[in-house]
Amino acid sequence: MKNSSKRVIEVKALARVEGEGALHVTLKDDEIVALRFQIFEPPRFFEAFLQGRSYNEVPDITARICGICPVAYQMSSVHALEQAFGLKLGENYAQLRRLLYCGEWIESHALHILMLHAPDFFGLSSVLELNQRFPQVVEQGLRLKKAGNALVTVVGGREVHPINVRVGGFYRAPERKELRELIPSLKEARNIAREVLDWVADFPFPELEIDYEFVSLKDPREYPMNRGRLVSNKGIDICADEFTTVFEERQVEHSNALHCLRRDTGGSYQVGPLARFNLCFEQLPASLQKIAAERGFTPPCNNPFKSIIARALETLYACQEALRIIDSYQRPDRPHLEPDIKVGSGSWFTEAPRGILFHSYDVDENGLIKRAEIVPPTSQNQARMEDDLRRLIPTLLHLPTEEMRAQCEQAIRNYDPCISCATHFLRLDIERL
Amino acid sequence: MILVAAGNRFRRDDGVGPRLLDLFPTQERFHWPGDPLSLLSRLEGHEQAIMVDAVQGDTPGQIHRWTWDEIPKEKPEAVTSSHRGPVVETLKLAEASGKLPPHFLLYAVEASDYSWGEGLSASVEAALASLEKRIRQDIER
Incomplete structure (x- = not known):
């Protein structure tokens, strides 16, 4: 007869994720009887306090949801509101917005790869230890960060919480000369991103294959950032207006963040770099497809730990794409087009560094917000993180508690969770009954 | 020379650093949003940096002035977030x-009130003038 065993693993504070949260796992006779990814960052109430504010305040208010990906909030909000007003912008505005997004992808991805996630692959607890073993990482991180910062500053007006984005375009369109001054730092960043990609592609990856539903934007013209239809490898193909017919946010008792799930099956899904890589590989330039293939990294990739390779590939892509856009930049005649204020509704999604960010608004005849709905990527990945742990933990039962805990933390960080965004951090308890 | 503040001005005394920055409008200054790379990036290339932060202590308003060698480093800081790197760990990385x-x-600066809202507690507010004076003296040296 099998003895009932109880084991408790507890991490008081799971570091290297954004925001405040915890993970609790209860095991009885090596069976998971409870698994809760808890987000106890206080609710942020952004959707409520947007009500009654003018449409033109929305990009700057929502940017404050996150200090890491404010551009994503600005991009999703302005596109949704332009949809509500029926305002169509030309390709030069689209390219400038894409350039701004490239800056945020470079900054955010560099931070996560080099400062937060890479230590996991060597059993190290911090970047301080990582830097002792790989002294290049801090320098690489700094150069990438500076290149991304400079880009966001020139296009967005300042490096954190940009102030130059508005419904209809920008408050000021940068001069061609200002953008061309960014070329040397972006070329340096491109070389560094290539080194980082080579480095992470050779990391020791835990063996785990999961049959995911990947969800991302897809546009035949380009690797997705600001436009495209929402698709999945399991049949989803929708426009932004249909988002809430396919997905729904559900309250769960153990988290201040809503879980976004498929409405029909209640199933979880994955958004972010690995989803984009798997669904939009052919939209990458041929040169990058070749570089990825030479490293054995081609779709389908169902190992969540390899998301760090996708993130590094996207960093390289964002550097290349920024250089391409700058090379062909045509300054718009006017920095923005004035929207025709009217009653309307608009929804949009864009690709934040960590995945789909959905915004939806109702606006009244004075341009005041009547209803706002924001679904950040971490809300969408939250249930998926729990499901990943349900798959991972049974493979770790032979390990000492500390190693088990470390791999669970690593699995959470595969998603680069931004919990501040999702409340709408992390403490990990594993309890064996 | 760069003046750096850590802290959140909407968490009462935690905002003593950013509040101090307000008193030095012409000085190169940086309110650190919390991620390690942005601090390293701003410190890089400077001969001198002065950083201001709130700390827990028993004497609200008491000011400690530490050189790098004097900063207590033996005890690891509580890590409650990621993109907001712990101050001493980030400085060690620097x-x-x-x-x-x-x-x-x-x-x-020893703080007493970390609750939500703007404005410093009376003890920390009272220490601000002395803090400003001492930092000006350090800058002039």
């Missing part, structure tokens, strides 16, 4: 990577 300015000072 030192290890050669980004810490040779003349580095940390002013730590």
Whole structure:
């Protein structure tokens, strides 16, 4: 007869994720009887306090949801509101917005790869230890960060919480000369991103294959950032207006963040770099497809730990794409087009560094917000993180508690969770009954 | 020379650093949003940096002035977030990577109130003038 065993693993504070949260796992006779990814960052109430504010305040208010990906909030909000007003912008505005997004992808991805996630692959607890073993990482991180910062500053007006984005375009369109001054730092960043990609592609990856539903934007013209239809490898193909017919946010008792799930099956899904890589590989330039293939990294990739390779590939892509856009930049005649204020509704999604960010608004005849709905990527990945742990933990039962805990933390960080965004951090308890 | 503040001005006394920055409008200054790379990036290349932060203590308003060698480092800081790197750990990373300015000072002000809202507690508010005066003296040296 099998003895009932109880084991408790507890991490008081799971570091290297954004925001405040915890993970609790209860095991009885090596069976998971409870698994809760808890987000106890206080609710942020952004959707409520947007009500009654003018449409033109929305990009700057929502940017404050996150200090890491404010551009994503600005991009999703302005596109949704332009949809509500029926305002169509030309390709030069689209390219400038894409350039701004490239800056945020470079900054955010560099931070996560080099400062937060890479230590996991060597059993190290911090970047301080990582830097002792790989002294290049801090320098690489700094150069990438500076290149991304400079880009966001020139296009967005300042490096954190940009102030130059508005419904209809920008408050000021940068001069061609200002953008061309960014070329040397972006070329340096491109070389560094290539080194980082080579480095992470050779990391020791835990063996785990999961049959995911990947969800991302897809546009035949380009690797997705600001436009495209929402698709999945399991049949989803929708426009932004249909988002809430396919997905729904559900309250769960153990988290201040809503879980976004498929409405029909209640199933979880994955958004972010690995989803984009798997669904939009052919939209990458041929040169990058070749570089990825030479490293054995081609779709389908169902190992969540390899998301760090996708993130590094996207960093390289964002550097290349920024250089391409700058090379062909045509300054718009006017920095923005004035929207025709009217009653309307608009929804949009864009690709934040960590995945789909959905915004939806109702606006009244004075341009005041009547209803706002924001679904950040971490809300969408939250249930998926729990499901990943349900798959991972049974493979770790032979390990000492500390190693088990470390791999669970690593699995959470595969998603680069931004919990501040999702409340709408992390403490990990594993309890064996 | 760069003046750096850590802290959140909407968490009462935690905002003593950013509040101090307001008093030095012409000085190169940086309110650190919390991620390690942005601090290293701003410290890089400077000969001198003065950083201000709130710390827990028993005497609200008491000011500590530490050189890099004097900063208590033996006890690990509680890590409750990621993109917001712990101050001393981030500074250790700056030192290890050669980004810490040779003349580095940390002013730590003991705080009592970390609740939500703007404005400092009376004790920390009362310490602000002395803090400003001492930092001006350090800058002039």
